[in-house]
Amino acid sequence: MASTVETASRGAAADFDMLRSGVGMGPIVIIGRHEDLCCQLVRQRLTEAGRESLFLPEDRLFPHFDFAWRVAGADGCGALSYDGRETNFRDVGGVLARFYSIPVSADEFATKDGRYISAEWNALVMAWLPRLRCPVVNRLRPELWYKSHLNVTTLLSLVLSIKFKLPRVMVTSNIEDARRFYRSSGGRMRYVPLTQPSSFRITGEESLEKLAALSGTLPFQLVEAVEGVRAEAFVVGDRVVLAIEDGSLNHEHAAEVTDHCLEVAEALGLAFCSLSLVRARRGDWYCMGAERMPQVFQLGEEARAEVTEGLVALLTAGERRGRA
Amino acid sequence: MILVCGILGDEMIELMCARLDDMSYDYLLFDERHFPGRYGLCWEASPTGVSGHVSAPGRTVGLEEVTGVYARYVEYRDETKRSALSPGEQRIAEAEYQLSVMELLDLLPCVVVNRPKASTSNDSKVYQGFLANEVGLLTPKTLVTTCPEEARAFYEECRGRVIYKSLSGIRSIVQRLDEASLSRLGLLKNCPTQFQEYVEGVDIRVHTVGDEAFATEIESEASDYRYARRQGASLSARAADLPPEVGNSCAGLAAALGLELAGVDLRRTPDGRYYCFEVNPSPGFLFYERATAQPISEAVARRLRGD
Incomplete structure (x- = not known):
């Protein structure tokens, strides 16, 4: 990687100034997985727009990934290279970060070495992305490093003021508390594991008995079930793309829904995220959770295109600012 | 009321309990070794705050009484606790219970030493x-790299006064980069590593x-x-x-x-x-x-x- 050495010899401070100005005209770096539809769509759209991209497949990085980052105080410079393509950090036009911090196979991750490599890769990328001055989708604050799905309690701990209504949530180790919560929720309750992105509707005595069978084996996170129309709101920069249950777009949502979504995204520090919403029968909008790395496969064509356009606009914002 | 969360086998938990005893401060030890079982919790969260209680043998404490929490997140294994589960299921069960406490600690309005999200x-x-x-x-001049030639150039630039260590929180022994370790630089291609000028x-x-x-x-x-x-x-x-x-x-x-x-x-x-x-x-x-x-x-x- 001759360019790294060359960069370093020019002095970190000068490079840092260039990074600060956000005029990287080089590739948009995409860190993700081949099977990720969002990565595929953004790459395709960038190609159509004549914009260069550099894809870093997280699960096939090592030993083909050359990375050198010199840090001196608050300044830094360096270069990366993959698959014979190389770029200086200062030239990176933008970064779409859709990685899981696991650059090894599942079998390798089961080993001590695999977990060590994953921890080191995570430590690198979580420190590096915030230092880049080009657009990065998303820069993650540490609280979100290991949280892809943000449940209601996580949202409450990270977002001081949520204007959406929130469902009631109880966490208990005692099945009698769970029964009490079920009764006080009018029989509308879901059991939601704390560590899994799944949930189970509790519909009566029979399912309460099934829940009781887990007592002493698992704690119970219980969430009020909210009846109504489900929607997924994708925040992409300052746009909100609202898709209803069948994946089609809802063009007529209230402006206040857009504002509330943008406020949540801003409080989380996310340029791209999705919020699971329910419009209850009385017209109130509930937020049931959020994703900091939303998936787009369930969206219809029109909604996918809007999200993709929004992402490309975000990622190339530095270039447009530079030209201006 | 002070809540101490952890396991008694952890010397820091022992020290804090002893110190609180010594200072005659009222506290409750929430011994995670016996959670679930002798210890339990129940909490509800809403935009107006968090409410609920923790329970210990012979005592239940409302969360509104808690002025501070001292917590240590220590990995431990208790194979007898959920022997009917497979090892994979046990890991999930342990993570679920740990998270039921950690999410509470991230939400409590009192002093928490330290909140999981801050760690x-x-x-x-x-x-x-x-x-x-x-x-x-100040921080030392640092190189993070997967490139052997970059590490060698940094070594020469720092006149051979370089250490290397992990980037992450996984404990590694800080080592001086010497001739013997220079011969292993090829391994960098498999894992990024942090090098620092020796201070x-x-x-x-x-x-x-x-x-x-x-x-x-x-x-x-x-x-x-x-x-x-x-x-x-x-x-x-x-x-x-x-x-x-x-x-x-x-x-x-x-x-x-x-x-x-x-x-x-x-x-x-x-x-x-x-x-x-x-x-x-x-x-x-x-x-x-x-x-x-x-x-x-x-x-x-x-x-x-x-x-």
């Missing part, structure tokens, strides 16, 4: 280094408790004093005075990370500059308190009671 930055030492810079502490000087561990700072000077020939005894090197510790601005920077760094208690690793160079290497969000300060008689656990206890 995450420990998993990237380079990230912490930038924060240290922002509060006015000569005296190690200082600073424990911050809120805006108080307790400094301990370490004397050892080992390049990583934590492993001095294992390496047959000497180790001694004594209380030290810090320049006020350095103490303030350490407290400021802990505050920036959201840590009520932190262990900040510094090195003072012969010409009096202070370099920061990392911040430990769950410092085991027993060794330092024993060696120097500094009242660290007392300061933590006072903070937990809201004094």
